[in-house]
Amino acid sequence: MKFGWxxxxxxxxxxxxxxxxxxxxxxxxxxxxxxKNKLMxxxxxxxxYACIILMWLPLLVWEFGFxxxxxxxxxxxxxxxLLFEYLLVFALHLRKRTRMTSLxxxxxxxxxxxxxxxLLHHWLLVAFAAVFGxxxxxxxxxxxxxxxx
Numbered sequence: 001m002k003f004g005w006x007x008x009x010x011x012x013x014x015x016x017x018x019x020x021x022x023x024x025x026x027x028x029x030x031x032x033x034x035x036k037n038k039l040m041x042x043x044x045x046x047x048x049y050a051c052i053i054l055m056w057l058p059l060l061v062w063e064f065g066f067x068x069x070x071x072x073x074x075x076x077x078x079x080x081x082l083l084f085e086y087l088l089v090f091a092l093h094l095r096k097r098t099r100m101t102s103l104x105x106x107x108x109x110x111x112x113x114x115x116x117x118x119l120l121h122h123w124l125l126v127a128f129a130a131v132f133g134x135x136x137x138x139x140x141x142x143x144x145x146x147x148x149x
Contacts, residue, residue, distance in 0.1 A: 010116060011056035013079055017109060020090040027094065035142035040135050047132035051113040054125040061122050075119040082112045099144055106140035107133070 035041055053059070066072040086108040093101035110133030117125030 007056045007058065013083060013112065014052050014055050016083060017086060020087060020094070024094065033139070033143065035139040037142065040138045043131050044135035044139050047128045047135060050128040051125060051132050054122060054128060055113065055116060058122065060124050066119060071119050075116065078115055079112055082108055082115070086112070102140055102144055106137045110136060
């Protein structure tokens, strides 16, 4: 199975993932990032946007596709499951923000990006997903920690 030079399914995944983030940004307007470590904040943001772009655009890959039908099924159903979990946890998080929902929401997007990159053999996406996963979790934990004033 081939997607060609643009992965519309990947673009749809990203669009769906952005919807609760937009709602969150509106609901908690003005929320500050408590993580002051630029060596983590910058890679988090760069890798976040790189993953968003690489999910639908095959930079350094000729076209999106799978080696086997099993990979295609895992990609479709795996991403569907992770995306469902992401939306469910985000809905819970919007009602009551907890440490657990924050941590789960830090891991799920990176998992979607990483699984997509591995199954599509898109190694640049895999690399950025790994950086995003580590840095996003770090920044999330820093934002959860009480700060001494």
